[in-house]
Amino acid sequence: xxxxxxxxxxxxxxxxxxxxxxxxxxxxxxxxxxxxxxxxxxxxxxxxxxxxxxxxxxxxxxxxxxxxxxxxxxxxxxxxxxxxxxxxxxxxxxxxxxxxxxxxxxxxxxxxxxxxxxxxxxxxxxxxxxxxxxxxxxxxxxxxxxxxxxxxxxxxxxxxxxxxxxxxxxxxxxxxxxxxxxxxxxxxxxxxxxxxxxxxxx
Numbered sequence: 001x002x003x004x005x006x007x008x009x010x011x012x013x014x015x016x017x018x019x020x021x022x023x024x025x026x027x028x029x030x031x032x033x034x035x036x037x038x039x040x041x042x043x044x045x046x047x048x049x050x051x052x053x054x055x056x057x058x059x060x061x062x063x064x065x066x067x068x069x070x071x072x073x074x075x076x077x078x079x080x081x082x083x084x085x086x087x088x089x090x091x092x093x094x095x096x097x098x099x100x101x102x103x104x105x106x107x108x109x110x111x112x113x114x115x116x117x118x119x120x121x122x123x124x125x126x127x128x129x130x131x132x133x134x135x136x137x138x139x140x141x142x143x144x145x146x147x148x149x150x151x152x153x154x155x156x157x158x159x160x161x162x163x164x165x166x167x168x169x170x171x172x173x174x175x176x177x178x179x180x181x182x183x184x185x186x187x188x189x190x191x192x193x194x195x196x197x198x199x200x201x202x
Contacts, residue, residue, distance in 0.1 A: 004198060009047040013037055014066055014075070021072045027094055027137060034096050035131040035160065042098035042156055043129045048077060049190050053101075055068060055152045061185040063105055068191070071162045077183070078144075080104060080153045085145030088117065088171040089180075093160040094135035099126040102146065102153025106132060109141045109171070117171050118140065120129065126155065135160075142172065143146035 016037045041047075052063040061079040068074065080102070088109055090186040097106070103125060111122040120139070125147060126132055134140055146153045157163075164184045169177040 001137055003020070003046075005049045006044070006047045007049070007137055007190065007192055007198060009041055010065065010075075010190070013041040014192075017073060017075075018068065021068075021160070027135060031094060031096065031133045031135070035098075035133060038096050038098040038131060038156065038158055039131045042100045042131070045101055045128065048100065048154070048156075051188075052077045052186065052190060053079055053152075053154055055079050055084075056185075057081060060084045060086065060146075062164070062182060063186045064184040065156075065190055067162050067164075071165075072160070074159050074162050074164070076157045076159070076163065078155045078157055080146035080155075082151060083146060083149045084093045086143055088141060088143045090136075090169050090171075091134055091159065091163070092136065092166055092168050094133070094137075095160065095163075096131055096133050096158040097126065097144075098131045098158075099128050100154045100156050101128060102151060103127050104153050105147050107143045107144050107145075108139050109143070111139045111141075116156070116175070128200055156165070 020033055063077045065077055066075040105123045105125055107123040108120040109117045111117055164182050167179055167181055169179055171177050
């Protein structure tokens with residue numbers, strides 16, 4: 001991006017999402033309306049600061065963009081280097097994934113009667129502007145990967161908690177589960193509040 005990132009788009013999204021989680025108690029309606037808000041955000045690829053769009057040569061990156069003071073939600077940019085992928089994992093809370101740049105593949109898993117996790121349906125491909133939801137209610141276990149072997153992809157994730165502090169699980173190929181807490185890749189946040197360096201929308 002040659003010009004300053006248009007952070008007003010992220011501020012507008014956060015204001016709408018904060019109002020939504022403050023009034024909506026039904027998860028299905030929250031996810032539906034939240035997907036609309038996130039879809040509007042990721043339709044524009046001109047707002048994410050470059051510091052939160054940097055891949056790592058070995059590991060996908062989870063950059064915290066915003067955490068609600070009451071831990072009602074958090075917003076994270078996931079930056080996928082070429083060919084990078086997560087292990088199979090769960091979330092324990094509702095989540096929304098919006099594709100900003102590139103593309104990613106999400107393979108869902110479900111537990112059968114024998115307790116073994118198996119792939120559930122074909123992998124879903126997310127393209128820029130598209131949004132997908134997860135939650136323990138509708139399906140919470142998946143593996144996500146960059147759809148490209150030769151370029152970076154970026155998705156924006158919204159979770160119904162401070163996801164970097166939630167105790168979750170990964171599911172190794174040999175079976176069973178292992179607890180983990182993801183944390184974040186960054187130690188600073190984007191400065192959303194200094195409007196002096198920003199061209200505001202008309």
